[in-house]
Amino acid sequence: MTETAFRGSGSITQHRARRRKRRPLARPALYLVLILGAIPTILPFIWLLRSAFMGSGQIFISPPQWIPHPWEWSNFSGALTAVTFGQYFINTLIIEVFVVIGTVLSCAVSAFSFARLRWRGRNVVFAVILTSLMLPYAVTLIPTFMAWQKLGAVNTFAPLIVPAFVTAGGVFNIFLMRQFFLTIPYELDEAAYIDGASPLQVFWTITIPLSRPVLVVVTLFTFVGVWNDFLNPLIYLNDSSKFTLALGLASFQSIYNAQWGYLMAASTVVIAPIIALFFFAQRYFIEGITLTGIKG
Amino acid sequence: MRKARGLGRSEQRWGLIMAAPAILGFAVFTLVPMIASLFFSFTDWTIGGSFSFTGLANYRHMFGDDPLFYKSLTVTLYYTLGSVPLILIVGFLAAMLLNQNVRGKSAFRTIYYLPTLVPSVASAVLWIWIFNPDVGLLNSILKNVGLPGSKWIYDSSTAVPSLILMSTWGFGNAAVIFLAGLQGVPRQLYEAVAIDGGGAWRKFRHVTLPMMTPTIFYNLVTGVIGTFQVFNQAFVMTQGGPNNSTEFYIYYLYQTAFTKSEMGYASALAWVLFVIVLIVTLLLFRNARRWVYYEVGAAR
Numbered sequence: 158m159t160e161t162a163f164r165g166s167g168s169i170t171q172h173r174a175r176r177r178k179r180r181p182l183a184r185p186a187l188y189l190v191l192i193l194g195a196i197p198t199i200l201p202f203i204w205l206l207r208s209a210f211m212g213s214g215q216i217f218i219s220p221p222q223w224i225p226h227p228w229e230w231s232n233f234s235g236a237l238t239a240v241t242f243g244q245y246f247i248n249t250l251i252i253e254v255f256v257v258i259g260t261v262l263s264c265a266v267s268a269f270s271f272a273r274l275r276w277r278g279r280n281v282v283f284a285v286i287l288t289s290l291m292l293p294y295a296v297t298l299i300p301t302f303m304a305w306q307k308l309g310a311v312n313t314f315a316p317l318i319v320p321a322f323v324t325a326g327g328v329f330n331i332f333l334m335r336q337f338f339l340t341i342p343y344e345l346d347e348a349a350y351i352d353g354a355s356p357l358q359v360f361w362t363i364t365i366p367l368s369r370p371v372l373v374v375v376t377l378f379t380f381v382g383v384w385n386d387f388l389n390p391l392i393y394l395n396d397s398s399k400f401t402l403a404l405g406l407a408s409f410q411s412i413y414n415a416q417w418g419y420l421m422a423a424s425t426v427v428i429a430p431i432i433a434l435f436f437f438a439q440r441y442f443i444e445g446i447t448l449t450g451i452k453g
Numbered sequence: 454m455r456k457a458r459g460l461g462r463s464e465q466r467w468g469l470i471m472a473a474p475a476i477l478g479f480a481v482f483t484l485v486p487m488i489a490s491l492f493f494s495f496t497d498w499t500i501g502g503s504f505s506f507t508g509l510a511n512y513r514h515m516f517g518d519d520p521l522f523y524k525s526l527t528v529t530l531y532y533t534l535g536s537v538p539l540i541l542i543v544g545f546l547a548a549m550l551l552n553q554n555v556r557g558k559s560a561f562r563t564i565y566y567l568p569t570l571v572p573s574v575a576s577a578v579l580w581i582w583i584f585n586p587d588v589g590l591l592n593s594i595l596k597n598v599g600l601p602g603s604k605w606i607y608d609s610s611t612a613v614p615s616l617i618l619m620s621t622w623g624f625g626n627a628a629v630i631f632l633a634g635l636q637g638v639p640r641q642l643y644e645a646v647a648i649d650g651g652g653a654w655r656k657f658r659h660v661t662l663p664m665m666t667p668t669i670f671y672n673l674v675t676g677v678i679g680t681f682q683v684f685n686q687a688f689v690m691t692q693g694g695p696n697n698s699t700e701f702y703i704y705y706l707y708q709t710a711f712t713k714s715e716m717g718y719a720s721a722l723a724w725v726l727f728v729i730v731l732i733v734t735l736l737l738f739r740n741a742r743r744w745v746y747y748e749v750g751a752a753r
Contacts, residue, residue, distance in 0.1 A: 184555075187550065187553055187555060188555065190550060191550055191551075191555065191561050194547060194550070194561075194565070195561060195564045195565070197622075198564055198565055198567070198568060198622070198625075199564060199567075200590065201568070201579060201580070201583060201590070201622065202567070202568075204579070204582070204583060204590045205579050208582065216588075217587075217588050218588075219587075219588050219593065219596075220593055220596065220597060221588060221590070221593045263474035263475070263478070264474075264475075266471050266472075266474055267471065267472050267473075267474050267475035267476075269471055270467075270468050270469075270470075270471035270472035270475075271472060271475075274460075274464055274467055274468040274471065275464055275468065276464060276465045276467075276468030276469060276472075277465060279468060279472075282472065282475075282476060285479070286475055286476070286479045289479060289483045291678070291730070291731070291734060292483065292487070292727065293678075293681065293682055293723070293726050293727055293730050294682065295682070295703055295706055295722075295723040295726055295727075296486070296487055296490055296723045296724065296726070296727045297482060297483060297486035297487060297490065298486075298490075298710075298723065299486075299490055299493065299710055299716055299719055299720050299723065300485070300486040300489035300490050300493065300720075301482065301486045302710075303489075303500075303716065304486075306500075320478065320482050322474065323474045323475075323477045323478030323481065323482065324474050324475045324478040324479075325478040325479075325481070325482035325483070326482075328475075328479075331475055350460050355467070356460065356464075356467040356471060357467075357471070360471070381570070384572060385572040385573055385574075387573060387574050387684075387685050387688075388684055388685070388707075391688075392711060402572075403572055403573075403574040403575075404574075406572075406574050406575060406578060407574050407577075407578075407688070407689050410577075410578045410581070410689060417582055417585075420578055420582065421578075421579070421582065423578075424575040424578045424579055427572055427574070427575045428570075428571050428572065428575045431570050431571070431572065432567065432570055435566075435567075435570050439563065442566075443562070443566075443629060446626060446629045446630060446633075447629065447630065447633040
């Protein structure tokens with residue numbers, strides 16, 4: 158967000174602090190603290206899973222038991238059939254596909270223009286667009302909602318999908334991609350232009366293939382963002398047949414608010430895909446967060 | 454005819470065409486709605502109803518006789534002041550630990566990061582259960598070690614602290630950013646301190662801390678802006694209660710707009726929040742000059 162303020166940090170990242178010799182006692186103590194820190198982090202997950210697999214008799218026993226006996230899969234089948242989680246899942250995936258494609262394409266094209274084409278007013282336009290990062294979403298929420306309502310698009314996926322195709326909500330991605338595009342040697346573009354290529358061709362055949370890391374990062378973070386989004390589906394989707402997983406889970410919670418086995422099973426189903434995605438693409442996740450923090 | 458850069462005059466046209474999604478998106482989904490909500494904030498618009506100009510009436514009502522406005526501001530500020538420093542401290546300590554050359558470092562990093570991946574609605578549902586006063590995780594642990602339990606989110610005096618505690622579970626994001634910052638501290642600086650006979654504290658105080666101030670500042674600003682806009686916990690976990698003790702600003706705005714359908718007043722609330730966020734951010738940036746260390750050339 159604050160380009161000037163953090164310009165300094167990038168140049169020094171190559172140097173890594175190497176380790177020095179330590180006192181013999183320091184090491185076990187270090188592990189102890191690391192493990193002690195990991196316990197409260199991990200405990201809620203264990204609590205989630207143990208509750209998801211427990212029968213209603215065992216779940217309320219005090220003091221609590223940690224190992225389900227027997228392992229009860231019925232919470233999952235019960236929760237997933239009590240409301241139409243399958244439908245929520247499909248709805249979420251439909252929105253995901255459109256928003257991810259729309260965001261990646263529109264942000265990449267725009268970032269290309271800001272990074273690799275020279276045009277009058279470019280820097281001013283870029284700076285103005287970046288200011289929207291500071292804007293609380295509440296400021297645009299109400300008129301945007303009123304407009305979608307006027308268009309008769311409330312209770313459709315359009316208000317959730319269409320903005321992605323014009324980079325709305327993804328301005329930070331433009332910034333990330335621009336930073337990445339700037340590192341690609343301009344001679345590559347130039348050679349293509351001399352061969353008669355158009356900027357669109359250069360973008361598609363040179364810049365995009367060379368930008369895999371940043372494209373993966375933006376894809377992942379957009380995917381997670383849509384998966385977690387609650388306020389927008391809450392405002393725009395009324396019929397439960399249109400609900401996303403996050404909205405469906407919240408409404409499920411308000412109805413089955415004492416069925417803890419069901420609730421934990423349903424939560425597990427909503428959480429698991431994101432955790433799986435993380436383990437699958439951990440390197441890119443960490444890279445992405447690091448990019449946002451350091452270069453941001 | 455081609456110029457040195459190979460594109461010639463068409464570059465201007467192509468630049469605008471390819472930046473069109475961003476320009477259009479900014480105009481349609483940021484600029485116009487911003488101006489519209491400022492406009493609506495001077496009206497008494499409700500959903501479906503007609504509206505008339507009421508001048509500054511919304512703002513006069515807000516600052517003059519709307520206790521919920523002040524309540525929601527206080528609650529939000531309370532949450533920010535509790536959550537942000539806690540996450541910064543815990544995240545920084547975790548990053549310091551992870552920055553040591555330990556085996557299984559990436560496993561620990563993964564464990565610390567996992568909670569931030571949990572979708573906030575799922576995390577809210579999970580934590581309602583953890584906060585359960587009868588058989589929840591926290592009270593069970595407290596009972597086990599002989600401490601009295603708490604009513605957590607079900608008591609107006611402990612509701613916000615409970616949500617702050619819950620937010621600390623997500624320290625992993627700050628930790629990963631801090632870790633990247635720590636790995637960027639040039640090791641010559643540590644060696645210089647060592648040559649001067651400085652120990653671990655000196656290294657921390659005179660190298661690590663100053664070199665980390667830009668990263669601390671980044672996490673501070675994003676943390677403050679983020680906590681100002683807390684909504685999901687209030688909606689899913691507490692519905693603003695008990696006794697309005699978790700009536701967060703955005704939650705109040707949401708109720709005003711979508712429950713009471715007072716769009717004009719909600720727009721005024723949104724603009725006041727915008728101005729508050731702007732002022733706080735500017736103050737943070739001004740204050741940053743005094744404590745944030747920038748390398749030569751980046752400093753103003």
